[in-house]
Amino acid sequence: MKSIASGYCHFLALSNEEKPRVYGWGDNLNKQLGFNSYKNDPKKPTLIKSLKEENIEQICCIGNCSFFLNKTTNILFGCGDSRNGMLGKPEFTGEYANLQKLHENVANVFGGHSDHTLMMKTDGKLYGFGLNQDGQLGLGHKNNVFQPTQIKLEFPVEDISKIRIAFLLTSILTNDGKLYVTGSDIKTGLGSDLTEFTQYPKFKNNNTIIKDIDCGWDLFAILTQDNEIWVQGKFYDFNCEENSLVIRKIQTGTNLTNELSTYNQMKCCDEDLIYFFFESNSYLTQDLEKLLKNGYFSDCNIQNIPVHKILIETRIGKTFDLIKKYLESNCKLNEIQDLLKWIYCDQMINSKRTNEILNHFGIQNAQKTKLLKNDLKQLLFNEQTSDFKLVVKNEEEDDDDDEEELYIHKFILAARSGLFLNMFQNIEENFQKVKDYSGKSLETIELLISFLYTDELPITADTDKEFIKEEFEDIVEYYQLNPTIPMIGYF
Template identity: 85%
Template sequence: MMSSYPLNQSTITIKHRRKLLTRSQGELGLGHKDNALTPTQIKLEFPVEDISKIRLVYQSTSILTNDGKLYVTGNQHRTGFGSDLTEFKQYPQFQNNNTIIQDIDCGYDLFVILTQDNEIWVQGIFDDGLYSDNTSVIRKLQTGNNLINDLSSYNQIKCCDQNLMFFFQSNSYLSQDLGKLLKNGYFSDCNIQDIPVHKILIETRIGKTFDLIKKYLESNCKLNEIQDLLKWIYCDQMINSKRTNEILNHFGIQNAQKTKLLKNDLKQLLFDEQTSDFKLVVKNEDEEEDEEEELYIHKFILAARSGLFLNMFQNLYENFQKVKDYSRKSLETIELLISFLYTDKLPITADTDQEFIKEEFEDIVEYYQLNPRIPMMYIFKKSSKI
């Protein structure tokens, strides 16, 4: 028995190596199906710094680039790409259209794609009513599915094994709301290549005059590059970070993702009389004669963040320059509300009557029809600890 042990060990090793060779399907992207036992450089048609994410599962490897393109190699017995690829090729279903992919993930039998247009595509086995005999065909999840009611709040996607999917909600409700503003063009006052935009927001984010910004973009940038820049301006999102940073560098902005946050830039506009185009009149009950205070704000911010003001501007008071607050809440509460609309924070101080403000906010969130996904009481508690 002792003399046979080395032979058994050698036999097991050979079988194991043969099994590896049998399973190899080009997932290394080296142009062949052989094993690579040492680190080997991969040849790609794009620079390595353009890679946003890499995902590996079973016999395939996927690469997502900063400009939203997906490249794959290898083969999956459940989520095959149509052929055995030994080099990275652009994902065939999205190769000939303008779809920008925002995130990808894969499990053992499932491959999931989230596009910039908030579409979710799945390939493989997904048991919640989407099982298909032809699992190699990619298919889009319908928004009517019980899993998905509103994808606009998600920017990252995860899956596990065959049938589990998790969506991670964006931490910035401000960027969510302004993203809808960009998409719908509510109350824009100018255009860049026929894209409705908001002059004061563009100038505040870039730090240059609008005419200068517009002239440079229209003369030196492609339409998709302008769209990517606007995604950063309105949503703090870097779709094509390399090109967007090049444009921002031209305007003197370095390391934008760390030095130029949306909430910090909008804080500059808070209660700014010079740039505002609207006044909210609030009754100041602290004064002996119940005087009214005028808060200087921006119509596009109110429209983006408050359903009440959006409906008001669209249907009733589009041309009004001011409107009275009828919430019957204190001036302090309304000022805190406006601060939150601009920055996603409540500037609570040691002098704030927190219990009183908290009670008022429970009503004011509903009255102003704020984004229903905003956990306002959590934000209040978090702000009170600052």
């Protein structure tokens, strides 16, 4: 499955296929599953056949309603209870609707633990409709809205990073880590008569950057860039009373007990549960961090920090001299160090400033569009950028002396393999190639190097997975890889 969604008592699932299919199960009393009356309340995922000709790429549930967005045609379909305007069609008021074409020119739809909906249209504007008795649509009044109405914001719509919706509350997180809310204080205590989006909360540290937000039915949670977790509303923990209307910190970045050091994302469930997703360094980023700390085989420097020219150029997409000149002229040492942390480890320490620097070089939304392993794929077996050759016996040739030369980057193999590190540290600097004496086949060594560059194995439907598994169980130990146990999880 590609994604799932849940309403009050019903569920949707979207398959992960070239042409996704939509399934539904649970309560269908209000036709919120789009089935005919004889298919009430299916107990297991059941195909919604009326959508089979549509290229549905997004599903969303709002209370007793369901939405299905065809992002090819930008048509939003929907069904369910529309009595408070939840479908955004005034002619359906007070009725139950079967599956309908609801709105055109829709780019995105947002829902949650609520009876109100937000919708982004292809004109780049944000619209809301549905229950609004507590100002949760941010329209400046408290009247229910039966058709999409534009929401006016004090910041550009393109600055929106995330929208999360509670029962009587709507929250927006911007790209620069600021939070705006509108709605009632009955459940969350965010303030009185918030009928328009207002920046909240006011942290003592004005430089606090918010990384993630989420809402339950009566719960609102904030995750900051410093790994602090703040909650408000009905939440149970050992330090606070239930249903506290005061925002309070329940976790700090210094008292985490989990071995994984950084919270990356969270998800709220109803009123007293939060799930946290950890941001774990991959083996690739762990190993390349050694390069940053130890400067193995560096060939240049920025502010006296040893770096690797080809890696810098590949990640930034500009010539090294241009990058070096700009950084040394316009950035503080700690800002350069933060940028290098992203280049080598895919980590944003000061995301706002690092993104500003990357934006200067034409890189937008780097954390989503510029993954380290994808950039390293450009270097894999690349003759133009390589600085070394690994000589491997080609067993497919009859000639015993026939060998293959693989183009590699010495610093990458040294970072990832203890064997290669020892080897490269003990050969003459003027050597341009070295022979592999593992006795493994050319195919196996190519798989190894692909893994060292990307943390991935090129597995397809035709791959002999048993062969790869057996080979890698030996390779991990022989080449002193991280981890030092067989990578069974890859098969």
